[in-house]
Amino acid sequence: MAKVLRIDASSRLQESHSRQMADVFQEKWLKANPKDEFTVRDLVKEPIPHIENMTIAGFYTPEDKLDDPMKKATALSDRLIKELISADVILLSTPMYNFSVPSALKAYIDQIVRIGQTFGFEESKGFFGLVEGKKAYIVTACGAVYKGPYEAYNFLAPYLTAVLGLIGISDIDYIDLEGTSLDPAAFEASKKVAMEKIDKITSS
Numbered sequence: 039m040a041k042v043l044r045i046d047a048s049s050r051l052q053e054s055h056s057r058q059m060a061d062v063f064q065e066k067w068l069k070a071n072p073k074d075e076f077t078v079r080d081l082v083k084e085p086i087p088h089i090e091n092m093t094i095a096g097f098y099t100p101e102d103k104l105d106d107p108m109k110k111a112t113a114l115s116d117r118l119i120k121e122l123i124s125a126d127v128i129l130l131s132t133p134m135y136n137f138s139v140p141s142a143l144k145a146y147i148d149q150i151v152r153i154g155q156t157f158g159f160e161e162s163k164g165f166f167g168l169v170e171g172k173k174a175y176i177v178t179a180c181g182a183v184y185k186g187p188y189e190a191y192n193f194l195a196p197y198l199t200a201v202l203g204l205i206g207i208s209d210i211d212y213i214d215l216e217g218t219s220l221d222p223a224a225f226e227a228s229k230k231v232a233m234e235k236i237d238k239i240t241s242s
């Protein structure tokens with residue numbers, strides 16, 4: 039039995055393409071793996087607060103030196119990291135907002151990318167990830183089309199690959215929906231590819 043952590047980030051609770059595709063993924067995954075368990079972290083229904091001064095102080099203070107305000111300020115980060123580490127598979131659905139991740143997702147990332155907990159640094163080897171053995175599936179939805187001349191404007195997937203790679207999640211498959219608001223033909227084509235990809239993933 040695998041534990042799947044599903045993270046949703048679209049501000050649209052209805053008619054969200056990324057959420058709908060993640061629903062399809064979840065349904066097909068559970069059909070193929072009925073014993074697997076999904077935990078849903080909805081970053082819009084339950085927004086994650088931004089890190090604050092005390093959170094940062096707590097992040098950089100050794101555990102045995104944390105005072106009560108620091109413990110309080112880092113408690114959510116502790117919980118989110120525990121949830122992430124206990125998952126075997128991550129299913130993240132996210133739109134592109136202003137060429138990158140929505141701020142709801144960025145707030146979550148700022149809570150889980152944490153020195154000594156999800157990544158380390160040593161003079162001799164540089165940065166290394168501490169979140170090991172995860173498989174990640176990322177559903178993205180963009181209003182325009184970036185596979186082509188505008189690729190340089192797409193900071194969404196490159197950013198997620200970099201930041202998740204930093205914490206050790208580097209086995210990532212993207213399921214991309216493009217042209218959701220600007221190019222119906224590209225949208226239909228990307229949707230078809232996405233469905234085929236999900237079928238392949240859930241039948242293997």
Ligand SMILES: Cc1cc2nc3c(=O)[nH]c(=O)nc-3n(C[C@H](O)[C@H](O)[C@H](O)COP(=O)(O)O)c2cc1C
Pocket residue numbers: 048049050053054055056057132133134135136137138179180181182183218219
């Ligand atoms: C605030 C905001 C910013 C957006 N910025 C971009 C953008 O930079 N590039 C783009 O291609 N689409 C952009 N879009 C369009 C969304 O990426 C597109 O509608 C996508 O389908 C949203 O995901 P969802 O359907 O899961 O809600 C933006 C939409 C919103 C609401």
